[in-house]
Amino acid sequence: MVKPTDILKEEPILEVRNLQTSFFTEKFEVKAVDGVNFAVPKGKTLGIVGESGSGKSITSLSILRLIQNPGKIIGGEILFKGENLLDKSEAQMRRVRGNEISMIFQEPMTSLNPVYTVGQQISESYRIHQNIGKKEAMLRSIDMLKLVGIPSPEQRVKQYPHELSGGMRQRVMIAMALACDPELLIADEPTTALDVTIQAQILELMKELQQRLGMSIVMITHDLGVVAETCDYVAVMYMGKVVEYAKVADLFKNPKHPYTVGLLNSLPRHDIDLGDEELTVIKGSVPSPDNMPKGCRFAPRCPFASEICVEQLPDLEQSEDGNQIRCWIYTDEWDGDPEVKVNG
Amino acid sequence: MFTFIIRRLVQTIPVLIGVTILTFSMIHLVPGDPAQIMAGESASPQQVELMRERLGLNDPIPVQYFDYVSGVLQGDLGNSVRSGRAVSDEIAIRIRPTVELATMSTALSVFIGLIAGVLAAVRRNTFGDTFIMLVALFGLSMPNFWLGIMLIQYLAIGVDIFGFNTGIFAASGWGTWQQQVLPVITLGVAGAAIIARMTRSSMLEVIDQDYIRTARAKGVKERVVVYRHALKNAMIPVVTVVGLQFGSLLGGAVLTESVFAINGLGRFMIDAIRARDFPIMQGGVLVLAFMFVSVNIVVDILYRFLNKRIDLN
Numbered sequence: 048m049v050k051p052t053d054i055l056k057e058e059p060i061l062e063v064r065n066l067q068t069s070f071f072t073e074k075f076e077v078k079a080v081d082g083v084n085f086a087v088p089k090g091k092t093l094g095i096v097g098e099s100g101s102g103k104s105i106t107s108l109s110i111l112r113l114i115q116n117p118g119k120i121i122g123g124e125i126l127f128k129g130e131n132l133l134d135k136s137e138a139q140m141r142r143v144r145g146n147e148i149s150m151i152f153q154e155p156m157t158s159l160n161p162v163y164t165v166g167q168q169i170s171e172s173y174r175i176h177q178n179i180g181k182k183e184a185m186l187r188s189i190d191m192l193k194l195v196g197i198p199s200p201e202q203r204v205k206q207y208p209h210e211l212s213g214g215m216r217q218r219v220m221i222a223m224a225l226a227c228d229p230e231l232l233i234a235d236e237p238t239t240a241l242d243v244t245i246q247a248q249i250l251e252l253m254k255e256l257q258q259r260l261g262m263s264i265v266m267i268t269h270d271l272g273v274v275a276e277t278c279d280y281v282a283v284m285y286m287g288k289v290v291e292y293a294k295v296a297d298l299f300k301n302p303k304h305p306y307t308v309g310l311l312n313s314l315p316r317h318d319i320d321l322g323d324e325e326l327t328v329i330k331g332s333v334p335s336p337d338n339m340p341k342g343c344r345f346a347p348r349c350p351f352a353s354e355i356c357v358e359q360l361p362d363l364e365q366s367e368d369g370n371q372i373r374c375w376i377y378t379d380e381w382d383g384d385p386e387v388k389v390n391g
Numbered sequence: 392m393f394t395f396i397i398r399r400l401v402q403t404i405p406v407l408i409g410v411t412i413l414t415f416s417m418i419h420l421v422p423g424d425p426a427q428i429m430a431g432e433s434a435s436p437q438q439v440e441l442m443r444e445r446l447g448l449n450d451p452i453p454v455q456y457f458d459y460v461s462g463v464l465q466g467d468l469g470n471s472v473r474s475g476r477a478v479s480d481e482i483a484i485r486i487r488p489t490v491e492l493a494t495m496s497t498a499l500s501v502f503i504g505l506i507a508g509v510l511a512a513v514r515r516n517t518f519g520d521t522f523i524m525l526v527a528l529f530g531l532s533m534p535n536f537w538l539g540i541m542l543i544q545y546l547a548i549g550v551d552i553f554g555f556n557t558g559i560f561a562a563s564g565w566g567t568w569q570q571q572v573l574p575v576i577t578l579g580v581a582g583a584a585i586i587a588r589m590t591r592s593s594m595l596e597v598i599d600q601d602y603i604r605t606a607r608a609k610g611v612k613e614r615v616v617v618y619r620h621a622l623k624n625a626m627i628p629v630v631t632v633v634g635l636q637f638g639s640l641l642g643g644a645v646l647t648e649s650v651f652a653i654n655g656l657g658r659f660m661i662d663a664i665r666a667r668d669f670p671i672m673q674g675g676v677l678v679l680a681f682m683f684v685s686v687n688i689v690v691d692i693l694y695r696f697l698n699k700r701i702d703l704n
């Protein structure tokens with residue numbers, strides 16, 4: 048099998064190998080993350096795309112080991128700077144969280160604690176990870192707010208989250224995440240909940256901060272437009288698995304997996320907001336977790352599916368251009384139309 | 392915050408006026424002739440007339456009300472029919488045990504209720520959670536006079552175990568700590584149970600919120616997540632319940648006061664009602680209403696202090 052680092056030109060800062068995270072509900076096990084592989088290059092951005100429910104958020108929470116009951120990481124390795132985070136103690140993990148790896152979330156409106164001021168919440172990061180006093184922490188918080196482009200930060204630190212707009216709150220989240228100068232920032236759909244102009248501003252800010260601070264980013268999104276603008280590599284996820292993992296330029300020029308092609312065909316124009324409708328070009332919907340296809344997870348919706356697709360799960364394999372793809376069409380075992388053109 | 396407190400105080404003025412109208416009308420609303428009732432059944436017509444004059448019942452109603460309110464404002468609540476002493480003095484003697492009892496048992500309820508509720512919530516659906524909630528249900532469904540009697544039986548009168556008598560506390564009265572322990576427990580248990588249940592459900596709601604995940608992602612210790620990030624939010628609905636409870640204990644600890652023979656306001660009021668001692672009843676209701684209103688103001692201020700999102704101005 049291929050290694051996720053194979054396609055990187057850079058050193059990896061994070062490598063996720065065969066990660067498996069399940070939720071154990073009363074009736075059955077939901078394999079939310081089912082053998083995920085990818086690597087994040089140092090100083091660059093990896094995008095993770097996929098429809099709602101494909102396991103993007105659970106993957107990112109697994110990296111920081113923030114999965115709560117009834118969820119459990121049941122296998123795999125998460126190598127951060129060569130060390131497996133799954134081997135670390137809870138106390139060691141706490142030193143990683145918010146310090147070496149930070150996270151920002153999909154929901155800026157609810158991700159800040161309503162009973163503490165913005166300043167108190169940013170300061171907390173400093174006080175946990177850097178042994179400094181209250182005053183100093185507050186001063187640095189003001190600097191952070193300045194860095195993320197919040198006007199009159201001296202006043203803002205004293206405000207409560209409900210006094211700020213969604214875009215401002217997401218800036219505060221970014222300030223909080225970057226406070227301790229992390230090497231890796233995981234951004235879980237940081238702009239989904241914001242309106243279009245604010246989205247562009249936040250993405251611009253993140254790119255600018257990456258250049259200035261040099262951190263690596265995992266950009267989770269279901270918007271391929273965001274990937275095109277901000278990412279260097281991209282992993283396409285479907286039902287808890289990576290189905291295609293490629294350099295961004297290659298993915299847009301020559302998408303290989305029928306699911307990726309479907310996503311690209313349904314790429315929403317930036318000036319109109321289609322909301323949840325944007326993926327309807329791919330026929331059918333994601334199967335329910337108790338009815339998991341036994342072969343390729345995408346087979347029931349795939350226009351090219353043949354016998355082997357329904358029967359057997361393909362592996363993630365290297366394609367001729369050095370990227371990685373999980374699809375029978377590109378293997379010697381392919382039993383369908385030999386002339387099939389997926390992206391024709 | 393300061394303007395909020397001022398505004399809140401101003402708002403209570405109509406409430407207090409309403410209360411005085413109510414207590415004033417008490418005497419006119421009961422069936423029968425108040426002068427006759429208070430003078431006693433065997434009183435002669437002259438005595439009844441004298442009583443009527445003493446109570447000012449011959450004046451027009453608005454004049455009577457005005458006299459009443461100006462008396463109240465000067466701290467004059469009239470005189471007890473039975474003892475002849477000033478109502479304010481009579482109430483002052485009894486109010487201390489009642490307020491102390493209510494305060495101590497509320498403090499006990501809050502202390503035990505919060506800890507039990509948080510522990511149950513963080514252990515949700517485990518044996519510990521079920522156990523705590525079962526104990527709380529038991530505490531809630533136990534009549535508190537019965538609990539009082541049991542406590543007196545085993546911890547005041549006591550039983551001998553290996554030559555040691557368990558009767559370490561006093562069974563009656565109010566003043567020393569030996570006298571205070573049992574009534575405070577008796578009155579605090581039900582409150583603790585209610586607060587524990589409230590805290591648990593409130594915590595369970597809060598612990599799944601996005602901002603709790605944010606705190607964990609920052610590297611905050613789980614203990615700090617629970618007590619600093621979650622509990623402060625979970626407390627918001629609990630504060631209201633605590634306030635209501637404290638208010639009701641101020642007026643409603645009659646049973647406990649009776650079981651432990653505490654010379655408190657509740658018991659005193661019941662006696663006054665039985666004896667048709669109207670000035671005492673009026674004065675007592677007025678004082679209780681005043682305390683209730685004050686407690687409510689304190690609760691509102693606390694609530695606002697905790698919940699930054701409401702803007703009452």
Ligand SMILES: Nc1ncnc2c1ncn2[C@@H]1O[C@H](COP(=O)(O)OP(=O)(O)OP(=O)(O)O)[C@@H](O)[C@H]1O
Binds near residue numbers: 103105118
């Ligand atoms: N607490 C839970 N209990 C059971 N199943 C869960 C739980 N949380 C998540 N899942 C399952 O995990 C799957 C992946 O969820 P995840 O949140 O990672 O999706 P996502 O790709 O982030 O989607 P979105 O774009 O909507 O954010 C979901 O389909 C869901 O069935």
Ligand SMILES: [Mg+2]
Binds near residue numbers: 103104105153235236
């Ligand atoms: Mg998600």
